[in-house]
Amino acid sequence: MSIQEVKDFLYKTWNLHAEVNKLAGFEDLNYHVKTDGGDTYLLKISDGGLTAEVEMQVEVLQFMKMKVELHETKDFTARLIEWTSGKxxxxxxxxxxxxxxxxxxxxxxxxxxxxxxxxxxxxxxxxxxxxxxxxxxxxxxxxxxxxxxxxxxxxxxxxxxxxxxxxxxxxxxxxxxxxxxxxxxxxxxxxxxxxxxxxxxxxxxxxxxxxxxxxxxxxxxxxxxxxxxxxxxxxxxxxxxxxxxxxxxxxxxxxxxxxxxxxxxxxxxxxxxxxxxxxxxxxxxxxxxxxxxxxxxxxxxxxxxxxxLSDKKQTFEKWAESHEISRVVPLELDDYYTLDLGVGSLELGHEYDYNNPQRHWRQIKDILETKQKSFAIGSYNEIRPLYSSEDFVEIGNEGRRWRTVHIGLDFFQEEGTEVYAFADGEIYSMNYNEGDKNYGHTIIIKHDCFFTLYGHLSAASLQHLSVGQKVKAGSLIAWFGTPAENGNWAPHLHFQIILDMLNYEGDFPGVCHVHERELYTHICPDPRPYLGLKLPEARGLQSQEIEKLRKQKLGRSYSLSYEQPLHIVRAAGQYLYDENGRKYLDCVNNVPHVGHQNIRVVQAAMKQMQLLNTNTRYLHENIVKLASKLIESLPGKLNVCHFVNSGSEANELAIRMARTYTGRNGIVAMEHGYHGNTNLCVDISSYKFNAKGGQGQKDFVQLIPMPDPVRSQNIERFILDQSRETPAAFIHESILSCGGQVVMPEGFFQTYYKDFRDEGMVMIADEVQTGLGRVGSHMWAFEAEDIVPDIVTIGKPFGNGHPLAAVVCTEEIADAFHNGMEYFNTFGGNPVSCSIGLEVLRIIEEEGLQERAFVLGQYIKGELKKIQEEHSIIADVRGRGLFLGWEFADPETLEPLAEKASNVVNEMKRFGILLSTDGPMHNVVKFKPPMFFRREHADYMLSTMRRILGDMKRN
Structure with missing residues (x-):
């Protein structure tokens, strides 16, 4: 039938005027019918008269209370069925x-x-x-x-x-x-x-x-x-x-x-x-x-x-009650220490450098000596971050994933330590599981209703036994291997009880995914009760408990990111780890500037913390070293430092200095700017004072409208309102962050710097988020605008998350501020903070992080623009270096698409990538990762973005 013939049939049979579209079908002809009155139907046309099968289909729809009309001719049978919406x-x-x-x-x-x-x-x-x-x-x-x-x-x-x-x-x-x-x-x-x-x-x-x-x-x-x-x-x-x-x-x-x-x-x-x-x-x-x-x-x-799951566990437990069981190592029951190798632990140091087994073993021996024990035990059912390295990555339905739950028991001792059979049985398999971080030499023994696995053995362990050989409980079967034999681990035995081999022979997973924890802990029960070992106490609060306590104990104005909040317990480099050991690629936390828990920063802090931490009323070389190093990175006459604890405090102090220097009170700021959470900083931050809960614009504040890079950058020249208080300063972010990662048009800042300096105002550049090489082309974002401010404020990225910030100004402003009222800050500029700040500056320089930000930022921005060409809902890609944003808007009306941006962020989080939204309409995805971000991280972020946007487009 042609479409017109179908339309004629609908009118003749059911008096319906309708639009008709053909649908796919196997045996029947199928059509989507939309009447002039707005009703929708599915029309199915079958060859021949009414068959029993067609009658059955009609009756089942009626059985389910669905509307259906039937029409039969000698040539065909037609059914008009109530439409079910959806694709x-x-x-x-x-x-x-x-x-x-x-x-x-x-x-x-x-x-x-x-x-x-x-x-x-x-x-x-x-x-x-x-x-x-x-x-x-x-x-x-x-x-x-x-x-x-x-x-x-x-x-x-x-x-x-x-x-x-x-x-x-x-x-x-x-x-x-x-x-x-x-x-x-x-x-x-x-x-x-x-x-x-x-x-x-x-x-x-x-x-x-x-x-x-x-x-x-x-x-x-x-x-x-x-x-x-x-x-x-x-x-x-x-x-x-x-x-x-x-x-x-x-x-x-x-x-x-x-x-x-x-x-x-x-x-x-x-x-x-x-x-x-x-x-x-x-x-x-x-x-x-x-x-x-x-x-x-x-x-x-x-x-x-x-x-x-099965009765195998009950069968095993019943067996264990009536059979001899042996300790698998020469261990006295009170002569061991249980290591905490969990995701929230630092027992083996700052990070698990599992590629260095000698270092691990030295750490374990130090612990054993301190605890006066002979054996160290690594726990069962423990979530371990060491398994979330790139060596163990897999691809699942939600991106990259790792097996992090340890489902065996580890015994750490010297290489050559004897290993005994857990129970009577026969050798099921002997295998060299080759490869870095594999089991190495492995023996599996078959018992009456279960198996036991012994991994990380010496090569000699496989030479004195044979498959099928009978062994008795407690008989010597193997020895601990060296790192060269055991998969490149510290010397230890991995022991595991297995109730079902799941088609494995010479191998079996020793760790599992968190979502399969219940399954694997059933198949591989905890060996500790059968070996007479104590079960450790549960550690830490669970996510739901923490969320409940937050609501009870913390201020109601706190918020959590994402539709399903994250419980973060660990961080390293570019990654955050949740309580289940899942790694999230951090693309949004700029505060850990040189990487989460950077080992050099941690060691610098620890070294100084063990010596001294006090205030600035005592002489100490760290504060002058830091001031000298910081001033070297800044242009012009910016050569006097004041150290504080946060970006908010830095901006507050900068305004105070400007007011002292000029004797004026007014402030000019950028629309949608954000400068901190103190009273004064909120008063000059329209992102806050014009938002929900804000008190609106104060009389002493004037705002320069923010150019809109999507809709129009042609805005009227801002003229100072002479009826308001005379401004002491113009404060600005060099790239507007909360405004949506907005880079000002060429010459924008230069024009206002000239105008405002002619008015006797102080220029303050807020570099809390954009400084320290983040924009790539320059150390400080204001340099890319070809301007030099009178005061620069620097925030927590300076301390890599430690509360360290700074205000750097000219000699003239510093002298004016020295008016008889002492400036004192108990912890601003303390020896520990200064030690950290020095190390951050050294890392930026020695690791070439500014250059990396430039090269990688250019690459990411270029790839995002390619994605923009494929997806018209991305209205703009902007920013510099590793400080980027991409705005979502309707391609025809340019109306902000905040929901789309939010959906992208939450989908990216589902795939293990953390981003967030910003901008006045919350429709800009912002990207400002730790500076140790690398090409492979960028590629994973970009490929996932393409996938998610592709899914949205197909819908």
Whole structure:
């Protein structure tokens, strides 16, 4: 039928004037119908008269209280069905954990609606799409390539193996085709399901298997995606353990049926693209499943459904009660110290330099000597930051991820320390797991109902035993290896109890992902109770407890970043670590200027802190060394320093100096500027005083309008209001940060500097956020504007997060400020702060951080402009060096898109990248990372940004 013929048919049959658009379809002709009155329908036209199957589809819709009209002719049957809003699941991005969970919830509710529907046509025989009848594909595998045929053959055999369980599973009417184009999504929620043509009466678990077959497509880790769907589904509809036992096989069989059918269609109807729409994703998913342990998948599925994982743990515990168990090392029960290697610990120093096993072992020996113990033990179920290095990175559904939860027990002692068998058993495998930070030489012993693993052994350990050899509890089996033998670790034994080998042989994971913690701690129980070792006390407050206490104990005006707040417990370089050991690439915290917890800064602080920390009324070389070093970096007559504790305090002091010098009170500032949180700083910061809770503009303040780089930079020349108090100073950020990373037009500052100096005003450059080489081209951002202020204020980046700030001014202003009233600041300029500031300046110089900011900033800005060309909602990319912003606005109206910017920031956070929004309308994403940011960090940030914006665009 042509579109016009469809329109004529609608009018003739149902008196509807409508717009009609053709939709994809398999057997039927499908059309989207929108009437002049605004009603919307799905029109389905089937060849021939009313069949039992079509009648079934009409009746199930009526059973669910949906509106449907039927019209039959001798040539075709037409159904006009109430429209379900949304776009297909296959065209929806991003598929977040929340959306996956909602899919499970809505699918379960839909299942409950139709499970009692009964129609003769649901009892289908010889129906290829009924999973219970899926063995029909067995004689057709010759049309596939050999590799795929082999994989599907494996799953067919597994399906045959589980028939005894499968045939007795609960049955009901099911939709039977919840594929990615029969699921509809609107505004981040699943709105409904369509196409009941394959409905049948079959095992109800088939509904879940088919749903997952399509929901898992396109993910790096399909099982993780399935977990969210299952969690949602079983919130509404419980499933039996027996159903979950066969779920993995059923998913694989659905994919197999789809692929065989697809290949048949390619041969028979090569021109119908719709028939191939899910072929490639299905093939990729089947390949991933083929590489996945069925047992592991089943454990994950059960954990998601809150079903007992297995009875293996109970079996092991019962075994342990009646069998001899030996200590695995020559350890007396009161002769050990439990190390804290957790993510919030510093027990082995400032950072875990795991590439230096000798250093580690020296640290451990020092601890043992101090504690007067012989053995050190590394805990079980401990989140360790050392596993979150680039050596262990993986790619999951939400970007980079790491296995951080240690699921064995470590015993640290000298190389050559003896290792004994935990219990009677036989050697299951001996393997050299080669590679840096691998197990090295490893032995696995099989016992009655479990296995034990002994890792990081000497090479000799594998030379006196053989696979299949019987060993007795307490018998000598191995020795601790050297770093060269044990995977380049400090000498130790990794001991692990394993209840299910999950298809592993000479190896087994010793650490797991946090989200798989429950699963792995079930499969690998804590060895300590069976070895007679004490369990350590729980450490620290959990995230929910902290959030609750914040609300009770802290001021209500505090805020938290992101829709789901982060619980940060550690930092290093460019990264922040949450309580689960997840690393977040920090692209927004400019205060740790030379990198979080920079070891040189830490050591400088510790060294001076151990000697002296006092005020400036005593002579000390650090303060004059720091002043000299700082003045060297500044131009012109900026040569007198006053040290304070924060940027707010620096700006407050600068205003006070200007007022003293000029004898005036007024202040000129930039619109949307922000200069700190003291009373005076808030009074001159329109970002605060014109916002919610602010008291508005004070009489002594005048504001220069901020140029708008997106809408218009042509603004009227600002003229001082002579009716207001005569200004003492003009204070400005050299690039407006809270204004949205705005760089002023060429000549802007030069013009006002001339005008205001003619008026006798003092020029104050607030370099709290933009100084110290951040803009790349210059040490100080004001230099890029070809201006030299009279006063410069510098904030906490100067101390890399330590409370250190400075005011640097001219001799004339300093002399005027020396008017008989002493300036004293107890901690401003103390020896520790000055030691830190000196080290920060040295690092910037010695590491070439200013040049790096320039080169990397140019690269990032260039790549962002390329992204801007692909995504018109980015209205502007601006900034200098590592101080950038990109603004989101409607490409036609230029209206700010704050929600889009916020969505990008929260999606980036989901992928482990921290950014934030700024600007008067909060529609500018700001980028101001630690200065040790490198090209590889930039590339990851940029590629993730492209992905997220691509998902938004596809929606």
């Amino acid at each position: 297909p699941w296959g065209d929806t991005y991003p598929k977040t954990p929340a959306l996956l969970r909602d899919l499970g919830i809505q699918a379960a509710k839909h299942f409950n609606k139709i499970e009692d529907f009964d129609h003769l046509s649901t009892r289908r025989e010889n129906f290829n799409w009924d999973l219970a009848q899926s063995l029909w594909i067995k004689p057709h595998l010759d049309i596939l390539d050999d590799g795929l045929s082999e994989k599907i053959t494996h799953f067919i055999h597994r399906f045959e193996d589980v028939q005894e369980i499968y045939i007795d599973l609960p049955k009901s009417t099911i939709h039977n085709d919840l594929n990615d184009y029969n699921i509809l999504v609107d505004e981040g929620k699943v709105t409904g399901f369509i196409d009941y043509g394959d409905m049948c009466y079959s095992q109800r678990i088939n509904e879940v298997a088919i749903l997952l077959s399509y929901a898992m497509m396109g993910f790096e880790d399909p099982l993780d995606a399935a977990v969210h769907v299952l969690s949602g589904f079983t919130e509404i509809q419980s499933l039996k353990s027996e159903e979950i036992e066969v779920l993995y096989v059923l998913i694989a069989m659905r994919l197999s049926v789809s692929l065989v059918t697809s290949q048949q269609n390619i041969i028979q109807r090569p021109d119908n693209d719709y028939l191939q729409i899910s072929r490639d994703p299905a093939l990729k998913l089947l390949n991933k499943l083929s590489e996945t342990s069925e047992a592991f998948a089943t454990y994950k599925f059960k954990a998601a459904c809150n079903i007992s």
